[in-house]
Amino acid sequence: MRRLLIVLCALFLAPTLAPAQDSxxxxxxxxxxxxxxxxxxxxxxxxxxxxxxxxxxxxxxxxxxxxxxxxxxxxxxxxxxxxxxxxxxxxxxxxxxxxxxxxxQVKPITWPLFAAPLVILALAALLLRGRFRRKADNEGDKP
Structure with a gap:
């Protein structure tokens, strides 16, 4: 019963305490x-x-x-x-x-955030290189 009373008091007083900080x-x-x-x-x-x-x-x-x-x-x-x-x-x-x-700041926990764009750029460059190479090979086969 005592805990319930404390919780209820806290619930009713909390909204009145927050504006006091801003004032x-x-x-x-x-x-x-x-x-x-x-x-x-x-x-x-x-x-x-x-x-x-x-x-x-x-x-x-x-x-x-x-x-x-x-x-x-x-x-x-x-x-x-x-x-x-x-x-x-x-x-x-x-x-x-x-x-x-x-x-x-670069830390052990944040370094993937800095490395991810570089990895994505490297993957995109590899994909584009392969695509352009296939396109050049296909154009070379045509008479």
Missing amino acids: MPPAPYAYRQLDDPAKEAKAQALMETLRCLKCQSQSIADSDAPMAGDMRHQVRTRIAAGEDPEEIRQWLIERYGDYVSYTP
């Missing part, structure tokens, strides 16, 4: 640029290569989603602290997975 104020650097133009340029360049996990079709630089604002804040804070953009990218990939980066 929180944005992180300080979500919409404010860094004072140093060189550091802001580094942050902007990095943000354009990171995918918004909520929008999925926009970078965090272009997205207005609260999560993208939090990610922009993290990038700017870490750039201001002197971290290298590639270190920040790796931290975000560790935290959110490979999908967060628009720059794909």
Whole structure:
């Protein structure tokens, strides 16, 4: 009975908690640029290569989603602290997975994705070569 009561409370409270996350104020650097133009340029360049996990079709630089604002804040804070953009990218990939980066990485699990187009092109070249060779042989047999 106690478990049922907990499950029912969770079901009724869950819809009210989700909007609360979106109504929180944005992180300080979500919409404010860094004072140093060189550091802001580094942050902007990095943000354009990171995918918004909520929008999925926009970078965090272009997205207005609260999560993208939090990610922009993290990038700017870490750039201001002197971290290298590639270190920040790796931290975000560790935290959110490979999908967060628009720059794909070759790993043992992903190498077939990079090799497949080359294999398909090689097979197509072999098929076309055989087809053209047969066509040339057939034309040579005609009087």
